[in-house]
Amino acid sequence: MTPEEKITNFVFKSLHNVTQNGLSIILLGTINSEPALVIIKHLPFPLSPTQLTSLTKTFTSPSLIGQNDIYTWLTAVHLGPVKLDIIHPATAKHISKYASQQYRSVLETPSIYTTHTLPRITRLRSNGSVTWVHNILSGAAEQDSILFRNEDFILAPDLHFDGRSREGFHLLAIATREDIASLRDLKVGNLEYLKNLERDIRTAARDLAREKYGWRDVEDEDLLVYVHYFPTYFHFHVHVTFVGGEVGAAQAVGKAWDLRSVVVLLEGRKEAGGRGLEEVELRVTVGVESEFWKEVFGPLREGREPEGV
Amino acid sequence: MTPEEKITNFVFKSLHNVTQNGLSIILLGTINSEPALVIIKHLPFPLSPTQLTSLTKTFTSPSLIGQNDIYTWLTAVHLGPVKLDIIHPATAKHISKYASQQYRSVLETPSIYTTHTLPRITRLRSNGSVTWVHNILSGAAEQDSILFRNEDFILAPDLHFDGRSREGFHLLAIATREDIASLRDLKVGNLEYLKNLERDIRTAARDLAREKYGWRDVEDEDLLVYVHYFPTYFHFHVHVTFVGGEVGAAQAVGKAWDLRSVVVLLEGRKEAGGRGLEEVELRVTVGVESEFWKEVFGPLREGREPEGV
Numbered sequence: 047m048t049p050e051e052k053i054t055n056f057v058f059k060s061l062h063n064v065t066q067n068g069l070s071i072i073l074l075g076t077i078n079s080e081p082a083l084v085i086i087k088h089l090p091f092p093l094s095p096t097q098l099t100s101l102t103k104t105f106t107s108p109s110l111i112g113q114n115d116i117y118t119w120l121t122a123v124h125l126g127p128v129k130l131d132i133i134h135p136a137t138a139k140h141i142s143k144y145a146s147q148q149y150r151s152v153l154e155t156p157s158i159y160t161t162h163t164l165p166r167i168t169r170l171r172s173n174g175s176v177t178w179v180h181n182i183l184s185g186a187a188e189q190d191s192i193l194f195r196n197e198d199f200i201l202a203p204d205l206h207f208d209g210r211s212r213e214g215f216h217l218l219a220i221a222t223r224e225d226i227a228s229l230r231d232l233k234v235g236n237l238e239y240l241k242n243l244e245r246d247i248r249t250a251a252r253d254l255a256r257e258k259y260g261w262r263d264v265e266d267e268d269l270l271v272y273v274h275y276f277p278t279y280f281h282f283h284v285h286v287t288f289v290g291g292e293v294g295a296a297q298a299v300g301k302a303w304d305l306r307s308v309v310v311l312l313e314g315r316k317e318a319g320g321r322g323l324e325e326v327e328l329r330v331t332v333g334v335e336s337e338f339w340k341e342v343f344g345p346l347r348e349g350r351e352p353e354g355v
Numbered sequence: 356m357t358p359e360e361k362i363t364n365f366v367f368k369s370l371h372n373v374t375q376n377g378l379s380i381i382l383l384g385t386i387n388s389e390p391a392l393v394i395i396k397h398l399p400f401p402l403s404p405t406q407l408t409s410l411t412k413t414f415t416s417p418s419l420i421g422q423n424d425i426y427t428w429l430t431a432v433h434l435g436p437v438k439l440d441i442i443h444p445a446t447a448k449h450i451s452k453y454a455s456q457q458y459r460s461v462l463e464t465p466s467i468y469t470t471h472t473l474p475r476i477t478r479l480r481s482n483g484s485v486t487w488v489h490n491i492l493s494g495a496a497e498q499d500s501i502l503f504r505n506e507d508f509i510l511a512p513d514l515h516f517d518g519r520s521r522e523g524f525h526l527l528a529i530a531t532r533e534d535i536a537s538l539r540d541l542k543v544g545n546l547e548y549l550k551n552l553e554r555d556i557r558t559a560a561r562d563l564a565r566e567k568y569g570w571r572d573v574e575d576e577d578l579l580v581y582v583h584y585f586p587t588y589f590h591f592h593v594h595v596t597f598v599g600g601e602v603g604a605a606q607a608v609g610k611a612w613d614l615r616s617v618v619v620l621l622e623g624r625k626e627a628g629g630r631g632l633e634e635v636e637l638r639v640t641v642g643v644e645s646e647f648w649k650e651v652f653g654p655l656r657e658g659r660e661p662e663g664v
Contacts, residue, residue, distance in 0.1 A: 049427045050417040058408045067522055067601055068399025069378055073407060084411060088397040089430065090377025098382060099367045102393060105437065108359040116449075118358045118441040121398065125434050128414065132427040140425075149599035150576040153615065213376055267459040267656070270640070272608050289609065289640050290458035292376055298606040299581050299613040300598065306462065306638035307608070307616070314623020314635075326623075329615035331579075331598050347576070 052077055052132050056084055063146040072144050082134035083144055089127045148334045151300055152343045156325050159230055162342040164324075165355040167227050167280050176281040183222055193258065194250045198222055198243055201250055204285070212261060213291045217254065219247045219284040226282035229275050229308055233322035234315055243284070244271055244305045251286040264288075272302045275330060276338060300331035361386055361441050365393055372455040381453050391443035392453055398436045457643045460609055461652045465634050468539055471651045473633075474664040476536050476589050485590040492531055502567065503559045507531055507552055510559055513594070521570060522600045526563065528556045528593040535591035538584050538617055542631035543624055552593070553614045556580055560595040573597075581611045584639060585647060609640035 047055065055077050062074040062083065070087040092098065105122035112119045133140050154163065181187035183200065194201040203209060204216035221243075226232065232240065248266045255264040270289045274296070277283065284305060287297065295301060308323070315322060332339045345352045356364065364386050371392065372381040379396040401407065414431035421428045442449050463472060490496035492509065503510040512518060513525035530552075535541065541549065557575045564573040579598045583605070586592065593614060596606065604610060617632070624631055641648045654661045 049419050049422050050429065052427055053411055053414060053417055053429060053431065056411045058404075058411065061402060061404070061407055064399075064402065066375075066378075067520075068402070069375075069397055071400045071402070071407075073411070086400065086410070088378055088435075090373075091380045091395065093370060093373065093377070093380070095367075095370070098370055098380075101395070102362055102365045102367065102382070105362060105439070108362055108439075110358050111438075113358050116442055116444060118361055118443070120359065120362060120439045120441070121436050122362065122439055123434060124437040125432060126397075126437075127430050128433040128435075129420075130414070130417075130429045130431055132429070133425055134427070135425060147599070148577075150574075151579055151598045152576055211376075265459075267461055268457075270460055270607075270609055289460045290456070290604070293602060293604050293607045295599070295602050297608060298579075298602045299608060299611045299616070300579055302608045304608040304638045306636065310635050310637070311620065311623065314620065314627060317627030317629070318623060320626070326619050327615065328619070329613045 047078070049132075052082075052134060053084070053130055056082060056132075062141070063144055065146075074141065077132075077134045080135040081137075081141065082132060083136045083140060085131035085133075085144070087129045087131075089129050091126075142335075149331050150334060150339060150343065152330055152332055152339075152347075154328045154330050154343075156327065158342065158346070159324060159328075162346075162352045163338065164230070166337065166341065169355050171227060171280050176279055179220060179279065179281045179283075180224070182220065193217070193254055196246065196250070198239070198246065199284070201247070201254065201286075209259070212259075212288065215255065215259070215286075215288045215291055217251050217286040219243075219251075219286060221282040221284075224281065227280040228277055228282070229273055229303060230324050230328075231282070231322070232308065232312055234312060234320065236322075237309065237312055237316065240305070240309050240312065244309070247271055247284055247286060247305075270297065271305045272297070273305060273308065274301055275303055275328060276332070276336075295331075298331070300329060356387070358441075361391075361443060362393070362439055365391060365441075371450070372453055374455075383450065386441075386443045389444040390446075390450065391441060392445045392449060394440035394442075394453070396438045396440075398438050400435075451644075458640050459643060459648060459652065461639055461641055461648075461656075463637045463639050463652075465636065467651065467655065468633060468637075471655075471661045472647065473539070475646065475650065478664050480536060480589050485588055488529060488588065488590045488592075489533070491529065502526070502563055505555065505559075507548075507555065508593070510556070510563065510595075518568070521568075521597065524564065524568070524595075524597045524600055526560050526595040528552075528560075528595060530591040530593075533590065536589040537586055537591070538582055538612060539633050539637075540591070540631070541617065541621055543621060543629065545631070546618065546621055546625065549614070549618050549621065553580055553618070556593055556595060556614075579606065580614045581606070582614060582617065583610055584612055584637060585641070585645075604640075607640070609638060 057076045059075040063072040073084045108120050108122045191202045192200050199219040199221050201217050201219050204218050207216040252264055252266050255261045270287050272285050342352045366385045368384040371383040382393045414433055417429045417431045500511045501509050508528040508530050510526050510528050513527050516525040561575050564570045579596050581594050651661045
């Protein structure tokens with residue numbers, strides 16, 4: 047079977063997931079009686095003037111939705127390209143990874159953090175989940191992806207950045223220090239460190255945008271600099287994207303914290319005579335498939351005490 | 356000319372804007388020598404099992420991008436529906452409204468807020484920009500759109516919510532009190548008010564999701580409850596969407612503030628012996644076409660003092 051024949055041999059079983067408001071769908075089915083996932087996405091419209099000149103001539107079967115004064119709404123049929131990602135044979139793990147996930151917005155109090163979340167973070171860290179970060183920092187792995195390095199952090203492209211699309215610009219600043227697992231570990235004593243970190247990350251990312259990627263007009267203010275809570279891995283790292291670029295769940299409140307807001311929260315703790323961000327309530331978006339929902343917030347919601355780590 | 360003929364008579368002049376990462380484009384051109392805008396969007400894929408069973412059979416010209424183990428990537432041609440919005444004849448105002456806008460991430464210090472932003476907010480409020488809100492609250496307008504009312508707020512559907520799509524669920528809670536223009540006006544004395552507001556908005560929105568819209572399984576934790584800074588209008592209001600629903604610029608850090616984060620910031624001010632949120636630094640996303648960029652942050656960036664209101 048050629049790769050192209052995979053799609054013609056696909057037998058549909060069920061709609062597995064819908065993303066991008068229906069502009070991308072994931073189908074579960076079989077190819078040769080083996081499980082297969084097909085991810086179907088619309089591709090961007092062409093943007094060259096030549097193609098755009100003829101684009102509106104390619105629409106057929108215009109059908110009126112409505113008209114009001116100078117506004118007209120139509121649907122039409124368009125012959126356009128789609129992208130197909132096929133995973134075959136797909137394992138149960140693939141099938142679960144691409145399934146839709148429910149999210150919950152939970153309140154993590156200081157007491158829930160200390161009693162239930164922190165021991166799980168500690169367990170995850172001791173189980174080797176951040177070894178790959180240490181390997182990058184120590185020079186043992188992925189050295190060619192490091193774009194910038196100073197005493198406090200390295201800058202590398204995020205996995206999802208293709209290096210070309212300005213909208214999708216996404217760098218990661220990984221802290222060289224290993225004692226901060228998440229924003230919860232930030233203490234009032236880290237205030238100067240954090241302010242310098244924001245300034246230096248902005249400068250380095252701006253210079254890379256200008257010099258490596260060729261966007262000469264980029265200024266410090268064009269950058270959004272934020273951290274995740276919960277992060278995907280528990281070693282302090284900071285995301286850098288363009289303001290007004292692609293916005294997804296990774297930039298949304300409940301998941302993302304502007305680094306300056308973190309500073310402001312911490313300044314509040316300092317003025318209040320407190321220690322750090324383990325003392326504040328945080329509203330956090332948690333996937334119901336994550337261990338934090340399954341082991342902590344799910345049981346708490348049902349009035350049960352979470353079990354030991 | 357029939358409405359359908361508007362699209363066949365469209366003459367392309369320039370690419371005016373690209374949104375949704377290229378899945379929607381806006382063309383500027385002419386129809387009958389008059390200015391016209393055409394907004395072209397991909398439509399969601401069909402979701403019924405019958406249509407999905409045949410969907411993968413409709414792709415033609417499969418072309419291999421790559422293959423690695425169980426992963427195969429292809430493009431193919433697909434005959435699909437698009438939506439066309441036509442504005443014709445378009446005025447200069449329409450053309451400017453649909454143009455792309457640059458955004459900047461600026462730091463609004465307490466001093467910038469008090470000296471430059473606040474007088475502009477006051478001017479906007481005194482120029483009748485929130486009269487329409489007062490009309491709703493007083494019962495003089497749009498009473499049929501009010502879904503819930505208590506002493507502290509009314510709940511109404513957001514303009515962009517079609518009442519059907521769970522992903523696009525979006526309600527607005529408009530405060531009945533008129534003394535809070537934005538989150539900057541929140542004082543430590545408002546802490547109990549805000550906590551009750553969050554609780555009551557969550558309960559009322561959950562009940563509406565269940566009873567009016569028919570999503571019986573919705574819980575309080577399924578809701579994201581946030582405010583904007585800068586907001587579109589300066590009368591205190593709170594957004595409610597689903598966690599894990601559609602994420603756009605309106606939910607992104609720099610624009611959106613989870614209501615509980617606002618409470619936490621305010622608690623920090625209280626413990627520090629402060630007055631309220633006019634005292635903190637905020638990182639804010641500002642469109643360069645907005646008056647706040649043009650009159651305040653733009654001049655400050657160039658080292659000029661903003662001129663009087």
